[in-house]
Amino acid sequence: MTIEVKVPALGESVTEATVATWFKKPGERVEVDEMLCELETDKVTVEVPSPAAGVLAAILAAEGETVAPDALLAQIDETGAATGAAPKTRKPQAAETQAEKTQEGQRMSGKSVDVMVPALGESVTEATVATWFKKVGDSVAMDEMLCELETDKVSVEVPAPAAGVLAEILAEEGATVDAKARLAIITEGAAGAAPSAPAAAPQEKAIDAGPEQPVLRKDVEDAPSAKKAMAEAGVSRDQVAGSGRDGRVMKEDVARAAAAPQAAAPAPATAPRAPSAPGDAAREERVKMTRLRQTIARRLKDAQNTAAMLTTYNEADMSGIMALRNEYKDAFEKKHKVKLGFMSFFVKACCHALKEVPEVNAEIDGTDVVYKNYVNMGVAVGTPSGLVVPVVRDADQKGFAQIEKEIAELGAKGRDGKLTMQEMQGGTFTISNGGVYGSLMSSPILNPPQSGILGMHKIQERPMVVGGQIVIRPMMYLALSYDHRIVDGKGAVTFLVRVKEALEDPRRLLMDL
CATH class of the missing domain: 3.30.559.10 (Chloramphenicol acetyltransferase-like domain)
Known part of the structure; x- marks a missing residue:
């Protein structure tokens, strides 16, 4: 039986929404109330849950498309079985080595334990997966840190609920997850690849910490929300001191840097440059507008054009x-x-x-x-x-x-x-x-x-x-x-x-x- 997924109620006076992100692909298995996609209006973000369990048969409104209230977004086959692509974290069969196949068999031999999003706090409904500290196939110990989530307030570390092997990652870095989402699956008691030695890995670089001794930090990825905040505040990465794990820049670090008084820069001696002048490209930064900012821009222009x-x-x-x-x-x-x-x-x-x-x-x-x-x-x-x-x-x-x-x-x-x-x-x-x-x-x-x-x-x-x-x-x-x-x-x-x-x-x- 085919079930239709429609745009939910958007509220009084809201006449359209933009399809922001699809969390599922056609052919993938979905459960009742599992988040299928996210819609963006000029006011808030709306999550669309699955009305039934089954297989996502078709997506009828692609990302970036504008849809009206009650419009058809997708279809779910209640009787179908998941026939889509293999999980994202798996390598193609042709690329698997014999050792990987053996490891896969070991992982599947134990009990599967879900890694869930921990309590995010009152009124916090979603988070962004910032960093995974483990890879698929790595051995994990009970309470060992698996990944870090970023909310609009704080960073949340996710510990392993059991010892075993990280069998599958369900939410990649940069993905937005709700408060009850599954992040990964651990095969309890299985043997996995030995975690890489911390000393062998990341290159380190110095960050100027002012008049005191420079601080060394690992070359880690900054939080997605911090990158967005830096772009919006016009703050460069060199102006921000990271307080996260291994010197990682968090959203609150950007807020502190933006609030701090900046040293006065000398006024340019030349006239404003033309965009096409030689060498200007190296001094420019192109940042994609957020969906919220795009929606605000469109709605304000509509107001000018209509009234x-x-x-x-x-x-x-x-x-x-x-x-x-x-x-x-x-x-x-x-x-x-x-x-x-x-x-x-x-x-x-x-x-x-x-x-x-x-x-x-x-x-x-x-x-x-x-x-x-x-x-x-x-x-x-x-x-x-x-x-x-x-x-x-x-x-x-x-x-x-x-x-x-x-x-x-x-x-x-x-x-x-x-x-x-x-x-x-x-x-x-x-x-x-x-x-x-x-x-x-x-x-x-x-x-x-x-x-x-x-x-x-x-x-x-x-x-x-x-x-x-x-x-x-x-x-x-x-x-x-x-x-x-x-x-x-x-x-x-x-x-x-x-x-x-x-x-x-x-x-x-x-x-x-």
């Missing part, structure tokens, strides 16, 4: 909020166990303005306009992997303390890579704070299918005329980008003026003015 996007600007005197915050921040934190920031004022001000201009809180669906009688406030958060927008649900029904708590929790989850799809779905309006990075003014881009996004910016003291006098005031530029297909200029300007009024005189929020 009639326009931006209107205003400015707000922040002295009223700053005075109120300074007066009550200690009492607020003492009572609610959370700090009083500026974001809760902006959320409440936007909720207030959205009631007066409901089209900014609406979306276009075909030829219909869907008005939302609630406010699910998206709060843009920058993470090492890219921009994500977690959602504070029913923000219009919540007080300052609850909003501050939820924003703090969602922001921490975003930076740690722990946000769930549910926490990023259903937003009706978004606030983006470029001011935390020092932006004085910008035009935020819409987060489809939403029709509005507010950009906050840096608070900067400027001379202002108040009551005929020039005074210094802490000012912030505000920017509202909106979809002109649904929001007229009058509505957009009115919305931004109401936000400005509420920020400059927060008492208006209490009186619903």
Whole structure:
């Protein structure tokens, strides 16, 4: 019987996904709930489990293909037997020596023990196989380190659950595995090849450790997540001191190197080079975009191509909020166990303005306009992997303390890579704070299918005329980008003026003015 594997539910407003990785090939045996492939949306990564046990008969959506919700990904033959290629770690029959055949017989003579992914910690659902310390055919002792896994937080070493021979490796280096995956198979009690002597192997090279004695490290492969982090942070390998096994660079090492102050480099004396200049290729580095970054790029460009996007600007005197915050921040934190920031004022001000201009809180669906009688406030958060927008649900029904708590929790989850799809779905309006990075003014881009996004910016003291006098005031530029297909200029300007009024005189929020 043939079972269809379809794209699972991707969540509200998510209309497509990209097939990122297939973990199985046609002809291979699959078990119920075993991970078949991984899909990438503009928000999260979705794993597709097998709906039945059998043989993967056909893959209908190849890696890199874009698929819609409920699209057909593959077919599983429930009655079939695995007839595919031999396990990846086996050599072709013609290349096997007599000693290898004898060794294979020895391996198969004992009891097979599965090597599983160890506990990765709460909310950690996957890891990357970083390094195998043993090869197929090597003898292993109980609790001897077999391999090292890399999660978004720490490195995890995997010990051997039994003594014997490493018969098969099921997850190669670089593979992404879930929290319950099988990594390898050990044949218990069998004899294998003697492990190579550590002294005979790897070449060593010196790494400059600063003014102290250079540190020697083995020429080992750095963690995949560390390579990705170095590319994203623009940090070279020579700037990072590895803290992993044998000097291996880990993700946290890159974060420390990126945060450390760099020595000032002399400005180039020549004009910017042309890409085609001789010798430039040696000074360039080509890094493949991550699938998440590719998806973000495609979705943002789609937003520009689809919406009639326009931006209107205003400015707000922040002295009223700053005075109120300074007066009550200690009492607020003492009572609610959370700090009083500026974001809760902006959320409440936007909720207030959205009631007066409901089209900014609406979306276009075909030829219909869907008005939302609630406010699910998206709060843009920058993470090492890219921009994500977690959602504070029913923000219009919540007080300052609850909003501050939820924003703090969602922001921490975003930076740690722990946000769930549910926490990023259903937003009706978004606030983006470029001011935390020092932006004085910008035009935020819409987060489809939403029709509005507010950009906050840096608070900067400027001379202002108040009551005929020039005074210094802490000012912030505000920017509202909106979809002109649904929001007229009058509505957009009115919305931004109401936000400005509420920020400059927060008492208006209490009186619903």
